Amino acid sequence: MPADTTDANAAATGGPADSQGEPEPAVTASTTEREPTDSSPTDGAGSSGPASGLAGRPVALTAPSGIDRSAHHRLDEAWLAAAWSHPTTRCFVVSGGQVLIDETPDGRTELVTTPSFEAPLTEAHRYFLGTDDDGVRYFALQRDALPGRMDQSARPAGLREAGLLLSDRDAGLMVHAVALENWQRLHRFCSRCGGKTVIAAAGHVRRCPKCGAEHYPRTDPAVIMAVTDDDDRILLGRQVHWPEGRFSTLAGFVEPGESIEAAVRREVFEEAGVVVGDVSYVASQPWPFPSSLMLGFMAHATTTHTEVDGEEISEARWFSRDELTAAFASGEVLPPFGISIAARLIETWYGRPLPTRGA
Numbered sequence: 001m002p003a004d005t006t007d008a009n010a011a012a013t014g015g016p017a018d019s020q021g022e023p024e025p026a027v028t029a030s031t032t033e034r035e036p037t038d039s040s041p042t043d044g045a046g047s048s049g050p051a052s053g054l055a056g057r058p059v060a061l062t063a064p065s066g067i068d069r070s071a072h073h074r075l076d077e078a079w080l081a082a083a084w085s086h087p088t089t090r091c092f093v094v095s096g097g098q099v100l101i102d103e104t105p106d107g108r109t110e111l112v113t114t115p116s117f118e119a120p121l122t123e124a125h126r127y128f129l130g131t132d133d134d135g136v137r138y139f140a141l142q143r144d145a146l147p148g149r150m151d152q153s154a155r156p157a158g159l160r161e162a163g164l165l166l167s168d169r170d171a172g173l174m175v176h177a178v179a180l181e182n183w184q185r186l187h188r189f190c191s192r193c194g195g196k197t198v199i200a201a202a203g204h205v206r207r208c209p210k211c212g213a214e215h216y217p218r219t220d221p222a223v224i225m226a227v228t229d230d231d232d233r234i235l236l237g238r239q240v241h242w243p244e245g246r247f248s249t250l251a252g253f254v255e256p257g258e259s260i261e262a263a264v265r266r267e268v269f270e271e272a273g274v275v276v277g278d279v280s281y282v283a284s285q286p287w288p289f290p291s292s293l294m295l296g297f298m299a300h301a302t303t304t305h306t307e308v309d310g311e312e313i314s315e316a317r318w319f320s321r322d323e324l325t326a327a328f329a330s331g332e333v334l335p336p337f338g339i340s341i342a343a344r345l346i347e348t349w350y351g352r353p354l355p356t357r358g359a
């Protein structure tokens with residue numbers, strides 16, 4: 001099953017049945033990056049070895065957030081109540097995948113949080129997200145709408161924008177909250193008996209009072225891969241519904257009973273007709289649109305003839321670094337979007353920061 005992509009990440013299409021609404025991230029082709037620093041031109045090129053250039057270079061939404069999720073507290077109602085009423089505890093509203101962000105006087109962008117004691121106690125839609133290095137606890141409140149006003153300059157933002165701007169801690173809090181909100185929204189009824197489910201475990205479980213089933217947040221694994229050949233060229237594809245010039249890495253969802261390595265080879269062959277040999281894991285990225293986890297790979301092709309499926313991918317092309325550089329410069333190929341792991345994979349091969357564009 002191909003992964004969907006209308007969006008920043010990839011070039012694949014399709015998607016889990018319940019991915020209504022939000023575009024699926026990417027599974028294939030395109031995305032971007034947060035702030036590339038330098039990297040060696042050979043990183044990740046070819047087939048072997050995880051891309052060393054990624055080490056120490058956080059990809060948006062893949063870096064450690066500095067938040068301890070403290071999962072063992074989720075069922076402890078007394079602890080949660082005490083945490084909620086503690087004066088240092090912070091909370092923020094998540095609604096429709098958006099949060100409020102604001103610029104600080106020194107030019108950073110941060111998640112707008114408020115002391116929890118100032119917020120109404122709405123346990124029915126309260127998610128406990130964890131504790132930071134300073135012992136501050138964080139909750140998200142799911143609401144039908146964001147607060148009308150907070151600070152004058154605060155503004156709503158989705159993950160594609162905010163993920164590029166926020167600190168790793170704030171981005172980590174946001175992606176956790178957005179993922180829970182998406183899952184909660186899509187799992188209001190029991191998949192076993194059809195009964196209405198209720199929230200539990202501080203937002204991390206939904207229980208069915210009718211049959212007793214417990215339902216846990218779902219994550220859909222998807223593979224996304226930078227395929228290179230013996231001449232150190234990269235294979236990029238364009239989804240059928242993408243505009244001219246938009247290319248990205250191939251991607252797709254892992255199917256039931258399938259290993260992720262097999263999924264990489266299957267997707268590349270299905271979408272581009274290219275046979276892949278060695279596959280090496282690089283990094284992952286949560287992509288809650290609504291529930292994907294992007295697993296990034298470098299993959300080495302053993303054939304180069306391309307034959308697109310025409311259903312998901314309308315065009316697949318090999319690029320040398322010089323060809324891609326020239327294509328960016330002429331506008332023939334659009335620079336990738338900024339937040340997704342696809343851009344980081346391409347950049348790992350490219351060897352230096354890519355031109356990027358915002359979400």
Ligand SMILES: [Zn+2]
Pocket residue numbers: 190191192193194195208209210211212213
């Ligand atoms: Zn049930």
